[in-house]
Amino acid sequence: MRAFLLFLTLLIVFQIPGCKRAQTSINTTTLKIAVSILPQKYFVEKIGGSLVDVIALVPPGVSPHSFEPKPSQMVELSQCRLYFTIGIDFESAWYDRLTSASKQLIVVPTDTGIEKIISTHEHHDHGDTHGDRSESGEHERFDPHIWLSPELVKQQAATICNALIEADSLHKETYQSNYENFLKEIGTLQDEIRRIREACPDDHGFMIFHPAWAYFAREFRLTEYPVEIDGKEPSPKELVNLVLFAKEKNITTIFIQPQFSPQTALQIAKEIGASTIEVNDLAENWAENLLQVAKVTNSCSHDK
Missing domain, CATH: 3.40.50.1980 (Nitrogenase molybdenum iron protein domain)
Structure with missing residues (x-):
């Protein structure tokens, strides 16, 4: 008899609409x-x-x-x-x-309220900027x-x-x-x-395919050298200039990103004898990601 009453009580608790609403209310307290x-x-x-x-x-x-x-x-x-x-x-x-x-x-x-960096979108031309993509004026x-x-x-x-x-x-x-x-x-x-x-001097530089790390570079005294500019792959002339520039800066590692094709970066790396490392500016574990990038940027170039 007691077992039957316990079963009946539990059945009533879980079937009464008000009880269900209370349970739903608890589950919807999160924003x-x-x-x-x-x-x-x-x-x-x-x-x-x-x-x-x-x-x-x-x-x-x-x-x-x-x-x-x-x-x-x-x-x-x-x-x-x-x-x-x-x-x-x-x-x-x-x-x-x-x-x-x-x-x-x-x-x-x-x-x-955040003051953003203005990108001028010009590639390095072995010490100077060049204008394959800027015939109509510098784009900001x-x-x-x-x-x-x-x-x-x-x-x-x-x-x-x-x-x-x-x-x-x-x-x-x-x-x-x-x-x-x-x-x-x-x-x-x-x-x-x-x-x-x-351990590294100011303006220590690194080369990366997509220019995502300028704010990180600015805060921690680094210089970012991008391969891609304004979402565009470098032209053949720009690619030659990038190779010369990377050799001048003694770039030993080029960063690639999972959201973009690595082919151009791999081509430059092959020309200068550099390795490639994948870094992800969109990684969910933000703090761990920034710490790891700080470590790899310290060994990716040795400016002369």
Whole structure:
């Protein structure tokens, strides 16, 4: 009899609509957040912790410069409360469609107030710049890779924290505490990278296919020498100049990235007897990634 009563009680608990609603309410206490790229997911989760459920629109191995959201991702986005943008190409191209995904969606630009690097888009010409691609004048655009500078990530983190608090003021203290802890982690990371960099002179240079690391280079006294300019492969003349330039700078390693074809970089590496190392500016484990890049840049060139 007691067993039957226990069974009946459990059956009632799990069948009563009110009980189901209570369980659903518990599961929906997290804020559903969208970001453009995986490093942003790292930032938001550092500050939001278990209070946020974060989706990144650009999947691993895909370039945000050519990315187009899938219909299924638009559906996911429509279920989000906040969308943290960062100033990359597809956001502006898809802005109207992204923001119309849901009336409740709040778009938060995390690049607000950040002074961006202006790219002049000219290749090195064995000591001088040259103009195969600049007959119509020098083309300028802002470098969007602001997530690769720890100092600039501090600014982005402040924007993220404020937006989370505004959307979920009940957990203000948690967000604020997590934000402060994240700032300490960033400071520790900066100290470690500077310690690694002590072994090399200022303006120590590295060659990379896609010019993604200019902000990192600026913060830690490095010089980035790109192969690709403005999304374009070098012309035959530019390729010759790049080989001469790399030899002049005694480049021993060229960085390649999983989002881009390595063929041109491999060709230059073969010509100068250099090796190639893959680095990923979109890696989700942001802190570990920057630390690893700091280590490999210290051995990738020995400027004469």
